[in-house]
Amino acid sequence: MRATAAFSSLLLLDGVHVRDVVFESDRVVVEVALRRRRLICPRCCFSTPHRHDVRPVDSDWRHLDLGVWRLEIRARLRRLVCPEHGVLTEGVPFARYRSDFTRDFEHLVAWLATRTDKTTIQRLVRIHWRTVGRIIERVCADELDPGRLNDLFEIGIDEVSWRKGHRYLTLVTDHHRGQVVWGAEGHDAATADEFFDELGAHRSGQIEAISMDMGPGYAKSARAEGHAPQAVIAIDSFHVAKLGSEALDEVRREYWNHLRTLGDQQAAKRFKDARWALLKRPENLTDRQTETLRALKAAGGTVARAYLLKEALRAIFAPGLTVDDVDQLLTRFCSRASRSRMTPFVRLAKTIRRHRDGILAAVRLGLTNARAEALNNKVRLITRRAYGFHSAHAALALVLLTCGPITLQPPHELHLH
Numbered sequence: 001m002r003a004t005a006a007f008s009s010l011l012l013l014d015g016v017h018v019r020d021v022v023f024e025s026d027r028v029v030v031e032v033a034l035r036r037r038r039l040i041c042p043r044c045c046f047s048t049p050h051r052h053d054v055r056p057v058d059s060d061w062r063h064l065d066l067g068v069w070r071l072e073i074r075a076r077l078r079r080l081v082c083p084e085h086g087v088l089t090e091g092v093p094f095a096r097y098r099s100d101f102t103r104d105f106e107h108l109v110a111w112l113a114t115r116t117d118k119t120t121i122q123r124l125v126r127i128h129w130r131t132v133g134r135i136i137e138r139v140c141a142d143e144l145d146p147g148r149l150n151d152l153f154e155i156g157i158d159e160v161s162w163r164k165g166h167r168y169l170t171l172v173t174d175h176h177r178g179q180v181v182w183g184a185e186g187h188d189a190a191t192a193d194e195f196f197d198e199l200g201a202h203r204s205g206q207i208e209a210i211s212m213d214m215g216p217g218y219a220k221s222a223r224a225e226g227h228a229p230q231a232v233i234a235i236d237s238f239h240v241a242k243l244g245s246e247a248l249d250e251v252r253r254e255y256w257n258h259l260r261t262l263g264d265q266q267a268a269k270r271f272k273d274a275r276w277a278l279l280k281r282p283e284n285l286t287d288r289q290t291e292t293l294r295a296l297k298a299a300g301g302t303v304a305r306a307y308l309l310k311e312a313l314r315a316i317f318a319p320g321l322t323v324d325d326v327d328q329l330l331t332r333f334c335s336r337a338s339r340s341r342m343t344p345f346v347r348l349a350k351t352i353r354r355h356r357d358g359i360l361a362a363v364r365l366g367l368t369n370a371r372a373e374a375l376n377n378k379v380r381l382i383t384r385r386a387y388g389f390h391s392a393h394a395a396l397a398l399v400l401l402t403c404g405p406i407t408l409q410p411p412h413e414l415h416l417h
């Protein structure tokens with residue numbers, strides 16, 4: 001078998017034949033030619049038999065590695081005039097518009113990005129992390145199910161930080177499918193407005209419930225005319241529980257500063273170490289942290305009282321409690337917290353009273369479930385991996401590829417099954 005024929009069957013590239021194979025010092029270059037005569041616009045389906053000029057455009061794409069070698073596809077392309085997109089180099093079936101990589105290569109990178117860490121991908125695939133970002137943006141735009149915004153009945157709107165320094169994405173989750181279906185940069189009412197605008201009045205009118213945090217932005221947008229004023233607003237319980245942890249942390253910090261001003265450096269240091277013992281769930285503590293926590297509770301005082309309040313709040317949202325149970329427990333918690341003489345907890349009691357209907361609605365509708373929280377945690381883990389991407393779009397693409405309505409497969413599964 002000749003090398004060109006062998007490479008034709010090896011590469012599985014659509015719509016081309018192999019003209020030559022060149023072995024260079026660090027790579028294998030495969031020269032191909034398109035089978036089709038017509039020129040196709042790379043951005044739409046326009047096609048024409050006429051080329052714009054005789055100037056050839058030599059193009060290269062990186063393809064899946066061949067053993068330890070880089071493999072490059074090279075082709076001489078023509079230019080066309082698309083009535084909508086102007087003068088462009090013709091599109092090729094095996095690569096996306098303006099990409100230096102073949103679709104198979106991009107699929108591999110996207111699949112890896114949803115499953116493994118930055119360092120591994122960079123070393124294995126030999127590309128920069130920012131390039132990974134650009135690749136997954138293209139794959140996401142191509143693979144995202146266009147019907148994902150149909151039939152949304154119970155949704156969640158939440159923010160997640162995608163980069164240090166208060167850079168946020170707003171994400172919309174479909175509770176039924178357990179998937180992230182929409183996202184955009186920003187985290188205020190205007191960002192949620194973008195979602196409802198894209199959804200349109202008809203589909204927005206079908207929404208029955210929206211879960212969210214206690215901030216004013218998303219609720220304001222949801223209630224606006226033409227958005228989803230009919231929807232019940234439910235407050236995610238993990239946001240409520242998180243406020244309990246934050247209040248405890250504030251109390252702990254104040255107490256620590258207080259000790260420091262008294263000149264008790266030793267105790268202050270001990271206390272700083274105790275932070276995780278207090279904030280983690282008791283079942284997740286190490287032996288040493290459990291011991292620290294026991295000692296803190298035995299010593300009593302403000303921090304121990306704050307800890308008990310935080311745990312009491314968390315226990316309210318344990319699975320299996322009825323709406324009436326939760327209602328009673330919330331009342332009891334709020335009166336304890338407002339009598340606690342600890343400012344962060346007094347403030348927390350006020351916040352909870354103000355959002356009581358929403359908190360109970362979440363329990364009634366079953367939106368306060370482990371699945372929603374698990375998805376939330378997964379999204380947080382993914383966005384931490386996206387730190388270092390050049391744009392919010394890349395971070396969003398990673399979230400949608402991992403937690404959205406997209407099924408990615410490594411290239412051999414796509415071709416061989």
Ligand SMILES: [Zn+2]
Nearest residue numbers: 041044082085
């Ligand atoms: Zn076009």
